[in-house]
Amino acid sequence: MDAGVLNLDTLLLVQVCVTLLTTALLVASACYTESPPEQRWWAGGNVLVCVGLALTGIESLPVLLHGVIGYGVIAFGLALALRGLRVHCSSTLSWQAIAVITVLALLIPGWFTLVAPSLRARLCFSGFYFALLNWLCAVVVARHGVWRVSIVSLTGFILLGLALFLRGVHMLLHVDPMDHTSSLVMGLSTLAIPLAQICIAFGLIQMVMWRYAERLRRLSALDALTGALNRAGLETQGKRVGLRALRAGRSLAVIMIDVDYFKQINDNHGHPVGDEVLRHLARLLKVELRPHDLMARFGGEEFVLVLDGVDHAAALNIAERVRARIEHEVVEWDGMSVRYTASLGVVCSDQHSYDLFRLIAAGDAAMYQAKRAGRNRVAAG
Numbered sequence: 001m002d003a004g005v006l007n008l009d010t011l012l013l014v015q016v017c018v019t020l021l022t023t024a025l026l027v028a029s030a031c032y033t034e035s036p037p038e039q040r041w042w043a044g045g046n047v048l049v050c051v052g053l054a055l056t057g058i059e060s061l062p063v064l065l066h067g068v069i070g071y072g073v074i075a076f077g078l079a080l081a082l083r084g085l086r087v088h089c090s091s092t093l094s095w096q097a098i099a100v101i102t103v104l105a106l107l108i109p110g111w112f113t114l115v116a117p118s119l120r121a122r123l124c125f126s127g128f129y130f131a132l133l134n135w136l137c138a139v140v141v142a143r144h145g146v147w148r149v150s151i152v153s154l155t156g157f158i159l160l161g162l163a164l165f166l167r168g169v170h171m172l173l174h175v176d177p178m179d180h181t182s183s184l185v186m187g188l189s190t191l192a193i194p195l196a197q198i199c200i201a202f203g204l205i206q207m208v209m210w211r212y213a214e215r216l217r218r219l220s221a222l223d224a225l226t227g228a229l230n231r232a233g234l235e236t237q238g239k240r241v242g243l244r245a246l247r248a249g250r251s252l253a254v255i256m257i258d259v260d261y262f263k264q265i266n267d268n269h270g271h272p273v274g275d276e277v278l279r280h281l282a283r284l285l286k287v288e289l290r291p292h293d294l295m296a297r298f299g300g301e302e303f304v305l306v307l308d309g310v311d312h313a314a315a316l317n318i319a320e321r322v323r324a325r326i327e328h329e330v331v332e333w334d335g336m337s338v339r340y341t342a343s344l345g346v347v348c349s350d351q352h353s354y355d356l357f358r359l360i361a362a363g364d365a366a367m368y369q370a371k372r373a374g375r376n377r378v379a380a381g
């Protein structure tokens with residue numbers, strides 16, 4: 001490819017514009033008050049990379065700024081971006097590691113600028129070193145990200161690393177490191193760098209958006225007071241569990257649990273105590289369940305358990321164990337001690353269908369049977 005055709009100067013101008021635009025995009029998204037901390041690291045990192053690029057690009061600046069500090073600032077910016085990626089993946093990058101990355105980028109160009117001046121060595125080092133830092137970012141994204149979400153930023157980091165690496169190789173092999181007039185590598189890398197920057201900026205924002213969407217999806221399925229599934233969550237997850245049990249030919253048990261005389265607890269001790277009783281019951285049920293069992297708050301003081309692979313007899317045993325535990329527990333709130341009991345209805349796909357809402361209706365009927373029989377007991381449906 002002829003650099004004359006590509007017009008290297010124009011491509012360099014495009015590269016500068018894209019760098020500024022992607023940085024502005026990351027800064028704008030980080031300014032949103034609810035933005036997670038990683039977005040601020042990415043935005044801050046990109047701003048520093050821009051500053052560093054400006055310092056290294058303006059040859060009329062003092063040599064210390066132009067040949068040394070600029071590289072340190074770029075490396076510091078990349079290290080902050082790497083920290084942001086690690087924060088996004090529930091980890092971090094220590095300040096010591098950031099300092100090492102930055103100091104290396106100061107010392108080596110410093111050596112080749114002040115002690116043993118060599119433009120070629122400095123440019124080679126910057127190509128290889130910044131390629132390595134981008135590939136480190138790619139490794140973090142690849143190891144911790146969800147592929148279909150992080151593929152855009154991953155491609156960006158790999159591409160950017162490759163372009164910088166090839167530039168390093170070009171500098172190493174070329175007779176005059178500043179003569180790029182007819183270099184295919186320089187042309188391609190100058191084209192690839194802005195592309196990679198766009199991928200990285202959009203990819204990072206996409207990763208954050210996906211995280212938000214996931215959080216919202218999880219929250220929309222949960223009851224805010226108890227953390228149990230709400231009806232919507234029960235509907236989606238319950239159907240899945242029902243189908244899984246049906247396909248595998250396993251029994252599916254449903255236990256309905258309703259606190260006895262809950263209105264009296266509210267009336268006698270106040271609503272906050274009633275709320276604490278509900279939270280207490282949810283915690284207690286969680287302890288009794290296996291990780292793949294479902295627990296949902298079905299109504300005011302009514303909970304439902306969906307147990308995959310549990311037959312009628314086993315479900316009755318579980319319900320009786322839960323009932324006994326509730327009876328012996330004491331809820332402490334604001335210096336008050338409250339005891340409560342619950343009535344439970346047990347049904348199983350062995351007697352009914354696998355249809356979750358039919359099972360729940362039958363379980364409800366069994367639970368009301370337990371209420372009518374005097375409460376604080378288990379009834380089978």
Ligand SMILES: Nc1nc2c(ncn2[C@@H]2O[C@H](COP(=O)(O)OP(=O)(O)OP(=O)(O)O)[C@@H](O)[C@H]2O)c(=O)[nH]1
Nearest residue numbers: 258259260261262263264266271272274275300301
């Ligand atoms: N504190 C609190 N109370 C709630 C909540 N949701 C519903 N309630 C109350 O729960 C009470 C339910 O009362 P009832 O349906 O009469 O049932 P109960 O008093 O438990 O009587 P039985 O079920 O027949 O034993 C009502 O007073 C509702 O106001 C909640 O989230 N927090």
